Structure formats: structure tokens, C-alpha cells
Amino acid sequence: MSTEEVVIGDSLRFLFSGGIKLGLETDKIAMVSLALTIVVTLGALLFLSVTFDPERDAVVDPSEALGIFDIVLVYLVELCVTIGVILLTFLMIFMHAKSVKHERVL
Amino acid sequence: MDKQVGKFTSEQIVTHVIIGISIMFLFITGLPQRYPENLGWIISTIGLSKVMFIHRLAAIGMLSSAVFYVINSMLCWIFVGNKYFKKYMLPIFPTPGDISDFVSDVSVLGEQKTDYYKYSWLEKLSLWNDMVVNWAIIGITGIVLWAPWLFAPYIPAGYLSIAKSFHSGFAVFSLCVVLLHFYIVHLTPSKFPMSDSMFTGTLSKEEVKEEYPRWYRELSGEKQ
Numbered sequence: 001m002s003t004e005e006v007v008i009g010d011s012l013r014f015l016f017s018g019g020i021k022l023g024l025e026t027d028k029i030a031m032v033s034l035a036l037t038i039v040v041t042l043g044a045l046l047f048l049s050v051t052f053d054p055e056r057d058a059v060v061d062p063s064e065a066l067g068i069f070d071i072v073l074v075y076l077v078e079l080c081v082t083i084g085v086i087l088l089t090f091l092m093i094f095m096h097a098k099s100v101k102h103e104r105v106l
Numbered sequence: 107m108d109k110q111v112g113k114f115t116s117e118q119i120v121t122h123v124i125i126g127i128s129i130m131f132l133f134i135t136g137l138p139q140r141y142p143e144n145l146g147w148i149i150s151t152i153g154l155s156k157v158m159f160i161h162r163l164a165a166i167g168m169l170s171s172a173v174f175y176v177i178n179s180m181l182c183w184i185f186v187g188n189k190y191f192k193k194y195m196l197p198i199f200p201t202p203g204d205i206s207d208f209v210s211d212v213s214v215l216g217e218q219k220t221d222y223y224k225y226s227w228l229e230k231l232s233l234w235n236d237m238v239v240n241w242a243i244i245g246i247t248g249i250v251l252w253a254p255w256l257f258a259p260y261i262p263a264g265y266l267s268i269a270k271s272f273h274s275g276f277a278v279f280s281l282c283v284v285l286l287h288f289y290i291v292h293l294t295p296s297k298f299p300m301s302d303s304m305f306t307g308t309l310s311k312e313e314v315k316e317e318y319p320r321w322y323r324e325l326s327g328e329k330q
Contacts, residue, residue: 036173048252088285
């Protein structure tokens with residue numbers, strides 16, 4: 001911990017200050033990563049524009065016939081999501097109860 | 107031990123901010139398409155074409171943050187070495203201890219505060235939700251829905267419906283994780299109205315001692 005230089009005010013290069021300054025090497029890596037990210041993103045967008053085919057730009061047609069496997073798959077996804085949402089809701093209630101309890105204890 | 111303890115790197119802060127802004131716009135413009143009977147007024151107010159434009163713009167932000175995070179982590183690992191991996195990448199991987207932390211947190215009767223290390227199970231859940239659900243599942247199905255002409259020769263047209271189900275279904279799941287993360291980080295009484303560590307990347311010594319006792323003991327050299 002003591003070897004980390006915690007800087008508030010001059011660390012961030014892009015938007016605002018903050019965070020752990022890891023050193024010159026990682027600063028350079030961050031700039032290279034940013035440059036590569038811009039290249040990859042612009043390249044992907046350019047590729048989409050160049051290959052755009054209006055005849056194949058199909059919209060999702062709900063009447064499209066699906067096989068039984070596909071229908072089961074769609075229902076399974078919906079079921080998993082529903083169960084996940086219910087569990088996460090209960091989790092939020094539990095965490096709230098715990099949080100309130102410890103605030104009172106403190 | 108310093109008064110302020112560093113938790114997040116600058117790169118993590120930037121990635122988090124971009125993800126936060128992107129995901130907010132993705133939900134605002136995406137949910138009305140899944141629930142038009144309840145939220146259709148958003149589409150009619152803004153206009154479908156503008157809603158789709160904003161949705162895709164936000165998707166670019168989300169996916170480019172994924173590209174940046176992956177490239178940066180890999181390059182740091184390659185050029186800085188295992189020290190970087192152990193310090194900044196290893197702590198985000200789930201461990202058996204997260205299960206006991208989870209059980210401790212959901213047991214309402216528990217009197218003890220959970221003995222967290224650097225990242226709690228909930229922070230790991232948010233992170234892995236972002237990487238697996240948002241970047242991989244929603245990202246890939248989103249690209250398929252965005253550019254169906256690229257995939258038309260390889261997949262039947264009906265599969266677009268399946269991709270749409272995956273895309274919108276997991277988006278709802280992701281919303282619940284984001285709401286849970288938002289509540290725990292910003293709206294708990296001790297943090298309200300917001301935690302500023304997402305901008306500064308640091309926590310006070312007292313906060314670390316209170317919220318991440320196991321990490322505090324390691325940093326301060328106290329015996330376990």
C-alpha cells in the first residue's frame with residue numbers, strides 16, 4: 001500500500017482527476033489502449049457502413065416460424081430472467097434490512 | 107498507512123463513467139421497446155428513429171469501453187507483469203469466500219458486519235454482470251440485431267427473434283443488478299446521496315476499516 005502513489009488532482013488524462021497513478025509505463029499503456037480502442041471502434045463502424053445491405057436489413061418478424069427448440073429456448077430465457085429478477089429483488093430487500101440494522105447498531 | 111487508500115485505477119474510473127452514462131441511455135431508450143404499452147410515450151415523445159440513434163450511440167460507448175478495458179488489462183498484464191495481475195485483476199475473480207460473505211449478508215439475523223476483502227461479492231457481481239451479460243450476451247445479440255445483413259447468410263431469419271429475446275431479457279436482468287449496485291453504493295444511509303470514490307478512486311482509512319475489514323487488516327499489517 002505504501003508504495004502506491006495515491007493522487008487526487010493530477011492523475012486522470014481524459015476527463016477529470018482521480019484514481020491510483022500506476023506510473024509512467026501504465027500511462028503509456030493507457031494511451032496505446034485508448035488509441036487501439038478508437039481504431040477498433042471506428043473500424044467496426046466503417047465496416048458496418050461499407051457492408052450495409054438495405055435488402056437484407058430485415059426487421060424482427062414475430063410471425064416468423066420458429067422450431068420447437070427455438071420456442072423452448074426463448075421461454076427458458078424469459079424464465080431465467082424472471083427468476084433472476086425475483087431473486088435480485090429479494091436480495092435488495094435483505095441488503096436494505098441489513099444496512100438499516102447496522103446503521104442502528106452504529 | 108495513508109489517510110486515503112487507493113482502490114480504483116484511473117483507467118477503471120474512466121471505464122466506469124463511460125459504462126454508467128452509456129447504460130443509463132441504453133435503459134432509457136431500450137426499455138420502451140420491450141414494454142411499449144407502458145413506456146411507449148418515451149418513443150412517441152422523442153421519435154423512434156432518434157431513440158434508435160441514441161440507443162446505438164450508447165451501445166458504441168458501452169462496447170468501446172469493453173474493448174478499452176480488455177486491451178488495457180491485457181497490455182498491462184503483458185508489459186507490467188504478474189504484479190499488475192495479482193494486484194488489480196486477481197481480486198475481481200470470484201472466490202469461495204464470496205459465498206460465505208453472501209450468506210452472511212443475506213442472513214438478516216446476523217449481528218456481525220461482513221468481513222469483506224477489497225471487493226465485496228456485490229461489486230464482483232456488478233463487474234461480472236457487466237462483462238458477461240452486458241458486454242458478451244447483450245453486446246453480441248445487439249450487434250446481430252443492428253447488422254442483420256452480416257449474419258443473414260449464416261443464421262435463419264427467425265433467429266433474430268431469439269436474439270431479440272436474449273437481448274431484451276438479459277437487459278432487464280442487468281437493470282436489476284445495476285439498481286442493486288446503485289442502491290448499495292449510493293443510497294444506503296451511510297453513503298447517501300452518493301459515494302465519491304467512483305470519481306476519486308480512493309476511500310478514507312476509516313471507510314476501509316469499516317467496510318472492508320479484511321482488506322484493512324492486510325494493508326495495516328494487523329494480525330488476522
